[in-house]
Amino acid sequence: MKRLLTLSMVILLVFMTIGCGKKEQRFTAGTYEGAAPGIHGDDVVLEVTVDDTSIKEIQVIQNNETPGVSDAAFDRIPKAIIEGQTLAVDTVSGATYSSKAIIGAVTAALQAAGADIAALSAGKAESDADAVSSATKVMNADIVVVGAGGAGLAAAVSANQKGATVIVLEKMPQVGGNTIISGAAYNAVDPSRQKPAGIEDSIEKHYTQTYEGGDELGNPVLIHTMVENAYPTLQWLESLGMEFKGQIFTVLGGLWPRAHKPVKPLGTGYIETYMNYIKQHDGITLLTDTRAVDLYKEDGRVSVVKATGPDATIVAQGHKAVILATGGFGANIELRDTYNKIWPALTNIKTTNHPGATGDGLALAEKVGADLVGMEYIQLLPMGDPNTGSLSGNIELGVENRIFVNKDGKRFVDEGARRDVMTKALFDQEDAFMWVILDGHCYPTTDIKNNFNETMQELLDQGRAYKADNLEELADEIGVDADNLKASVAEFNKAVEAGGPDAFGRTLFADKIDQPPYYAGARKPTVHHTMGGIKINEKAQVIDKDGNVIPGLYAAGETTGGIHGSNRLGGNALVDINVFGKIAGENAAAESN
Known part of the structure; x- marks a missing residue:
C-alpha cells in the first residue's frame, strides 16, 4: 500500500x-x-x-x-x-x-x-525505488556470510554441503568481488597435468616459494594449510562443475609453472560454479545491495550482523557463526595511504580492484576485538593498463615467452621475478612505463585470446597493442630506439639458447622471440592486492589482540592477513580464497548453536 x-x-x-x-x-x-x-x-x-x-x-x-x-x-x-x-x-x-x-x-x-x-x-x-524504508527485517540462519566474492561464496556452499542454512550479504549490486574480474590463475601441485609437460613440482616446493617469496613473514601454519589443500580444493571445485584447461603455465610473479587456467574467461568460472550450486540447492539466501554495518555478540559469541538494504534494515542472526569475506582494501585510497610504508605515495596509482574493495570487514572485525596483521604489505603489479589500472589488455600469456623494455627499448629486470621486485624496478624507469614484447609463438594469429578473454585483434583495433613484421617496424610503432630493442631481444634469445640465467638472473625461458609477427603492449604499476588483514588460524577462526579465538567469528579471503607475508605469489590468491573459504564454511557449520 x-x-x-x-x-x-x-x-x-x-x-x-x-x-x-x-x-x-x-x-x-x-x-x-x-x-x-x-x-x-x-x-x-x-x-x-x-x-x-x-x-x-x-x-x-x-x-x-x-x-x-x-x-x-x-x-x-x-x-x-x-x-x-x-x-x-x-x-x-x-x-x-x-x-x-x-x-x-x-x-x-x-x-x-x-x-x-x-x-x-x-x-x-x-x-x-528512491524511497528507502525505515523498516527492520529480522532474518535467521545457521551462518551469516558477509561478502559474495569467491571466498564468501565458497564458504556459503561448503557450509550448506555440511547441512547449514546460510544468509549471504553483499553490498554491491552483483556478486563476484575481485574474483570475477581476476586473471583466475590457480596454483596447485598437480602431477596429472605437470608431469606430461616435464614439470617437476612438490607441495614442499610450493610452500618454500610462498614462504620465502613473502620474505618469511607469512604464518607457516597458514601457508602449509593453503598449499596442502590447494589441489583437493581444485578437485572440489571440479566436483561442483568447474572446468580447468589441461595446460599448466607460470603466471606473473608465480615463480613456477603450477598455475591452472579455468575454461571460462576471467574469474567467471568460480562465481558461476558457486551460483549454480546456490540456485540448485535450498538453504542459501543471498541479498545484494545490502551493506553490513555492525557486528554484535550474544552470550560472548559473534552471532548478529546489522546491514542496510535497499528497502529495509536487515538484522541477520547466525545461530552458529558469522563469516567475514569482504575482500581487501586496494580500492580504498585513504586506507592505502594510512598503512603504506613501502611504496611511493599511492594516491595517484590506479588499481586492478573492483570499487567495492574498500576494506569494510576490517572495521567490523576490529569492533569485536579482532587483531589485524601485516597491514603495510600492499602488492603492486607492473601490469596495469595505463589508462584504467586494470589487468585487461595485458598481452602476455605466460612468463616464459616475453620481455619488458622501457621507453629506451632496454630491458631492466628479471621478468620472472617476484611481483614487488619487478614493480620496484619499473618505478625506476622513465614515467614508470614499460612495453611488454613478444612474438608469434604467443599469437600465431590475431584471433588468439589473452588471459582476459580479449583477442589480439581487438586489442590492436583499440590501440592497446601494436604489431609489426620485424623489430625495426615495431620500434617505430611504439617510439623506442630500434637498436636498443633489437639488442634486448638478441640478449634474451642468447639466454634462451644457454638455458639461463641471464644478466638479470632470469631462469624462466621457453621460446626465443624470433617468430614474426612481433607485438607490444603498454603497462604501468597498479595496486593489486592487500596482504594484510584480519588475523586467523588454520581453521579460519578470527583471533583477537590477546591471541584468543573470538567465538563464532570466522574470516576468509583477502580480508585476512598473515598468509602471504610481504609479497603474494602470483596464482596464490585464488587458492587462498577458495581453500580458506571452504575451510571457514565447513568449520562454521560444525559449530554448536
Whole structure:
C-alpha cells in the first residue's frame, strides 16, 4: 500500500508539473539504434523504441562486456530510464564503464529520434525505488556470510554441503568481488597435468616459494594449510562443475609453472560454479545491495550482523557463526595511504580492484576485538593498463615467452621475478612505463585470446597493442630506439639458447622471440592486492589482540592477513580464497548453536 501511495503521489506531481507549463518530451515514433564504447572498447549496441511521448522499450543488440560484472547494469539501467523517462539515472557501482556505455547508447538512439537530450538529462526523476524504508527485517540462519566474492561464496556452499542454512550479504549490486574480474590463475601441485609437460613440482616446493617469496613473514601454519589443500580444493571445485584447461603455465610473479587456467574467461568460472550450486540447492539466501554495518555478540559469541538494504534494515542472526569475506582494501585510497610504508605515495596509482574493495570487514572485525596483521604489505603489479589500472589488455600469456623494455627499448629486470621486485624496478624507469614484447609463438594469429578473454585483434583495433613484421617496424610503432630493442631481444634469445640465467638472473625461458609477427603492449604499476588483514588460524577462526579465538567469528579471503607475508605469489590468491573459504564454511557449520 505504501509503495502504491508513493507511486500515486509521484504521478500526481508529474501531472501537476505538466499542468504548470512544462513541455512534454516528444519523439519521432519508431525504433532507433544507438552505440557507445564499453570497458573493452567494443561498442554496446542498443535498440530503443519510442512513441510520440515516451520511451517504450530498450533492447540489447550487442554486448561484449564482462559477464557477471555488467549484468546488474544491463538489468537496472534500461528499466530506470523507462520508469523515470530520463537519462539522468545512476550508474551501477562496480559496473561504471558498462553503465556509461548503456546510457551513451540510449542517448545516441534518442538523438536519432529527435529527442531533447538536454531536457532528458536534466535532473533525476524521483521514483518509488528512491524511497528507502525505515523498516527492520529480522532474518535467521545457521551462518551469516558477509561478502559474495569467491571466498564468501565458497564458504556459503561448503557450509550448506555440511547441512547449514546460510544468509549471504553483499553490498554491491552483483556478486563476484575481485574474483570475477581476476586473471583466475590457480596454483596447485598437480602431477596429472605437470608431469606430461616435464614439470617437476612438490607441495614442499610450493610452500618454500610462498614462504620465502613473502620474505618469511607469512604464518607457516597458514601457508602449509593453503598449499596442502590447494589441489583437493581444485578437485572440489571440479566436483561442483568447474572446468580447468589441461595446460599448466607460470603466471606473473608465480615463480613456477603450477598455475591452472579455468575454461571460462576471467574469474567467471568460480562465481558461476558457486551460483549454480546456490540456485540448485535450498538453504542459501543471498541479498545484494545490502551493506553490513555492525557486528554484535550474544552470550560472548559473534552471532548478529546489522546491514542496510535497499528497502529495509536487515538484522541477520547466525545461530552458529558469522563469516567475514569482504575482500581487501586496494580500492580504498585513504586506507592505502594510512598503512603504506613501502611504496611511493599511492594516491595517484590506479588499481586492478573492483570499487567495492574498500576494506569494510576490517572495521567490523576490529569492533569485536579482532587483531589485524601485516597491514603495510600492499602488492603492486607492473601490469596495469595505463589508462584504467586494470589487468585487461595485458598481452602476455605466460612468463616464459616475453620481455619488458622501457621507453629506451632496454630491458631492466628479471621478468620472472617476484611481483614487488619487478614493480620496484619499473618505478625506476622513465614515467614508470614499460612495453611488454613478444612474438608469434604467443599469437600465431590475431584471433588468439589473452588471459582476459580479449583477442589480439581487438586489442590492436583499440590501440592497446601494436604489431609489426620485424623489430625495426615495431620500434617505430611504439617510439623506442630500434637498436636498443633489437639488442634486448638478441640478449634474451642468447639466454634462451644457454638455458639461463641471464644478466638479470632470469631462469624462466621457453621460446626465443624470433617468430614474426612481433607485438607490444603498454603497462604501468597498479595496486593489486592487500596482504594484510584480519588475523586467523588454520581453521579460519578470527583471533583477537590477546591471541584468543573470538567465538563464532570466522574470516576468509583477502580480508585476512598473515598468509602471504610481504609479497603474494602470483596464482596464490585464488587458492587462498577458495581453500580458506571452504575451510571457514565447513568449520562454521560444525559449530554448536
